[in-house]
Amino acid sequence: xxxxxxxxxxxxxxxxxxxxxxxxxxxxxxxxxxxxxxxxxxxxxxxxxxxxxxxxxxxxxxxxxxxxxxxxxxxxxxxxxxxxxxxxxxxxxxxxxxxxxxxxxxx
Amino acid sequence: xxxxxxxxxxxxxxxxxxxxxxxxxxxxxxxxxxxxxxxxxxxxxxxxxxxxxxxxxxxxxxxxxxxxxxxxxxxxxxxxxxxxxxxxxxxxxxxxxxxxxxxxxxxxxxxxxxxxxxxxx
Numbered sequence: 648x649x650x651x652x653x654x655x656x657x658x659x660x661x662x663x664x665x666x667x668x669x670x671x672x673x674x675x676x677x678x679x680x681x682x683x684x685x686x687x688x689x690x691x692x693x694x695x696x697x698x699x700x701x702x703x704x705x706x707x708x709x710x711x712x713x714x715x716x717x718x719x720x721x722x723x724x725x726x727x728x729x730x731x732x733x734x735x736x737x738x739x740x741x742x743x744x745x746x747x748x749x750x751x752x753x754x
Numbered sequence: 755x756x757x758x759x760x761x762x763x764x765x766x767x768x769x770x771x772x773x774x775x776x777x778x779x780x781x782x783x784x785x786x787x788x789x790x791x792x793x794x795x796x797x798x799x800x801x802x803x804x805x806x807x808x809x810x811x812x813x814x815x816x817x818x819x820x821x822x823x824x825x826x827x828x829x830x831x832x833x834x835x836x837x838x839x840x841x842x843x844x845x846x847x848x849x850x851x852x853x854x855x856x857x858x859x860x861x862x863x864x865x866x867x868x869x870x871x872x873x874x875x
Binding site: 648679683685691692693702736738741744745746 | 789800815818861
């Protein structure tokens, strides 16, 4: 199975800060990577697909980049409503696998 | 409006069985790849399996941890997806989400609210 390693596992930042999360795949997955946001008690929500494409309706402060094994998810200016856990997910190879998640909190 | 509603969760003893249902509306589930994704208490996301669209043969794929114990099926006439879970283990305890790839395959763009399955003696 492809292992997806996210870091950090948690972070605390101030409103307006730039936040960066990384996701590393255990093997080359091209750009077959998605990013999800999960708020407490809610189902996850797709934010980014194919490594860098913004899902319809998602604010432009969210972005993704990378290919191969190393990927980055960025919130350009953290907002209070962005408090959530973020997950990466690969779909290059079955089984589909997720990163362990990054919990983002406000400082 | 797309809606996905899971049901059928509950408490079951180890070794027991349970069938989850997923009622879809606002889209035809037979035209989408439908998945089950679970999340253990305080844990991350774990893909369970999927059924492809009818146009792609409706074939199924499963995670290794559930292969041979879980079965995904679909009743297109009722726009409903099922997850039959047999030989349940304590480690199967989780919220089970029904998830549709409506716009793009392998991109989980529409999620239900989840149903809790607890496996305990």
